[in-house]
Amino acid sequence: MRDSYPPYLEPLNSEQRQAVLHTGKPLLILAGAGSGKTRVITTKIAWLIRERGLDPRSILAVTFTNKAAREMAERARQIDVRAGDAMLRTFHSFGAWFLRRNGSLAGLNSGFVIYDDDDVVSLLSSIMENSAKAEVKHTAHNISRAKDYFLTPDDPELAVIDHDRKFRDIYKRYEERMAQIGNVDFGDLIKKPVEILRSQSEVARRFHERFSVIMVDEYQDANVAQFRLLKELCGPDTYVCVVGDDDQSIYRFRGAEVKNILEFPDRFSGADIIRLEQNYRSTSPILKAASSVVDCNRGRLGKKLRAEKGDGPLPVLAYLPDQNAEASFCADKIEASVNKRESKWSDWAVLYRTNAQSAGFETMFLRRGIPYRVVGSLKFYEREEIKDSLALLAFLVNPRDEVAFRRIVNKPARGIGGVSVDKIVEAAIENNIDLMESGGKTELSQKAKKGLNDFYKVINDAKACLQIDNNAVSISDPQSPIPDSKEKKNKSKKTAAKRKESHKQNRLKSGTGLSVCVEKLLIDSGIAEYHETQDEISGNSKIGNLQELLNGASEYSNDYEGLLKFLEDIELDRSMKEEADKQNNLQDTVTLITFHNTKGLEFKHVIMTGLESGIFPRDDKKDDELEEERRLFYVGATRAMDELYFTTCAERRMFGRTMQTQPSLFIREIDRSCLKISGNNPCGYVNRPKSFNTFNLQSGTKSLSANGKSSEIEERSGWRRGQRVFNDNYGYGAVMEVKESEDGPVVRVCFDNGQEKRFLSELQGRAYEKVGDDY
DNA sequence: TAGTTTTAAGTTTTT
């Protein structure tokens, strides 16, 4: 150790500094929430370059999200500009980079396109012809899962993912089909590089030479395949440093293995461990509340975070009647604070479990004039018109892409129906040729032939525009028997001209770069016009979205490389639109965001909403999955710096139906000494139906029937909403609903332990004892 | 085969 440190090491505490200065053996940094791990990684990168004289290009730092990668690059560059030359990528983008260069060793053309989940499902449904969509989706998920665990179709352990024998077969056929197409899915971006590194020692050696330092952020989110990739990238002299927090592992559903972090010292022998337990973000009551919940988990390393900030206001729990009141509550709190100049809009974040829950807040905030932005739910790239456009572009790059082909060959209608499409695809598979050629190798109706020719022309024109020449394609192929009569030529020319004409008056504005050819393609193919007419019918703004896509494309060069890059960036970073994001960040707005998306962020004031059992945690979660939900709670709560709110509603509208709900299990797990309860919840943790709360608030009277609103069925059955009950098996609870059924009145009871039961009032009513008064 | 109408189904979380 030295007596004095470079100035950029001064702000670090001793553990952080120790982590930065550590060299030699593998290092595991257990970094609790808000303990400054990004600062440690970025400082370490700068230190390695400055003090150890490392070539920045020999440093590889891997993250899980593009946002994290960008932020890391930015912050490292601030310490030392040379850090900009280090390779900072997500695992998947690193995999893509690797495969563009070395994919040929796995039989992959460098011009591959990355399939997203939807594309995978499309391909799979053509393999599983007679299966229901849900089953196809399930299989797609399992295949993706298998790849996360680095399991090939003939791996005996495949049964762990799916014990159905058919699964192995389908997986195998899926892989064959993907190989034939020449594209990859997300899992391949990790799995294939590992396979290449294992089988090609020359490549492995090159990589071992290239990267002398490898760092992994959010290591608790790594899956088995990613662990293998890390292992293969490490040569005998590679310095490995991983950073993570087992309590923040929230991506198990897509294969993340907490074991990776728990077993790191075994897998990388002689590893050192440094713990960062000093928390700089939150006040001590917030930390305590968050920890008290995650403490209920069994499988964890365990740690004790110290709050540098010390004391602060207690987190507040608000019992509310419904999600409308919840939205008002948030609006009130935020507005009051901002009006008093105690905070800015951007100091506030409203957190929820599912994207669907954002809608209520959006309408309320809109009405109240509260500026907000919704993070993550930007389903821009999932929109029909965008997927259509991307399919057109993907097909230019890879004319074997049957998924893209199926999507756009007959859109707008060109007279090529399902039967014809199948024939063309089959011909391609059989002759091992691409789909630009296979049309000429099969018998088609006149109508289909003409349509296909039009389509081919559109594609070839676009290729000409971009100077793409993937293996000199069909147009001059003498074997292509499709006739192209004068008449038809004229006709198609006319329509193309007409299309252009009609679009001149419209909103698609010409741009620069890649957008020039993309725009031409969108117009020539008729996709622009197709969605324009859709807009007129349904009042959407699909054309506007296409324009946005064009704006994005204008950033790229107008050639094959530009197009490839454009497609890859979109597949790997759906939140791309950097400019828009930057602008949003500058704007002073409240953040609406899912719990998952908050990882790595922090806000002065956080409201965690929808803390109801069934919503959060979801009611199908138990054991391991419940533990993951708890970690999700922990992640959300530890985002808060100064102030934290929890809200829970007595009823919630879901899929158009209004459901009575119970407070989340997590609410009961929060340490009472760091919780302030707000609102009227006379029964402790049991929520009342809405009518109750309101009634109670307004009149303070004790009896429900004073309302005079006891329904006929309640009279008849002898049960009414709000009645407290006791049952030998389930304990105390409250009647939520009395409903008519074939067998007489049914009573629905929510128990204090979160369980929900129904019983027939006549037959099973005896097992339920009416207890106490229900206010 | 294309386009319209009716019916059913479904909402985690993401690279």
Add this chain to the structure above:
DNA sequence: CTTAAAACTA
């Protein structure tokens, strides 16, 4: 309630 798939008609 919204969206996707199926069924139906032209």
